[in-house]
Amino acid sequence: MTSTNKPRWPGGAEAVICVTIHVDGPAVEAGRGQNALGINSRGNYALRRGVDRYLDMLDRHGIKATFFCCGYDAEHWPEPFRKMHAAGHEIAAHGYQHEGFDLGEREPELLEKTHRILTDVTGEAPVGWCSPSGRKSKLTLPTLRRLGYRYDASEKDEDLPYLLDDGFAVVPNNTVSLDDFPMYFTGGALASEVERNFVQEFDAISGRDGYVHLTVHPKAGGGSGTPARAAAVDRFLAYAKAKPGTRFMTCNEIADHCLANPATWREPRQ
């Protein structure tokens, strides 16, 4: 794909960074048929400690984030989700029990259930979705469109957001090097290594028309909920904020911007 007609961010920003918080509470363990105890209690940590830690951090930095939320978590522990919404963050959908497998004919029912729960808990209908595993079926996007969604944040296939058509945006993520889960859970990295990696990614991406999609999990274990790991994210956000020309946007704001400028963001980009 060529990009002679280069996209332009709002306000002439040189780089946009979206901070996405994948809450991944006990819904993950419930979806696997596990009791959320002991080694399987890292999702509980997100709702007990991690979410508040991130709400404080984002408030200090004056950053609005996108929280991807499982329906099961919001259904059983609504208060943290109300707090996220009341603080002005975007609430987006992330499966009912973090289903990372093909749901077949059941998928529309679960997408609708999560949609209903998040809408009831926060009073506002979500417009964004991210697949818990990257999996999608032929039923996924038609169901999301029917429910009024405007973007999908599951793809890993581009450096920039793009439009499938004039009515739906793709806000891609980078689960290789701007997502804490594989670095901690699979790679066994240290907080200092993850922080340095985030900075290197940001420096490499953040030139003209840069797009930095950071994904963190407020849980213990495969995430950045615990103090030293959250502190690494905190320092990274301070670093990104200090660079002139950086603008923080939620996924919803990015989707809105792309949808309002279809000639610039339509796929394939000219």
Ligand SMILES: [Zn+2]
């Ligand atoms: Zn997740």
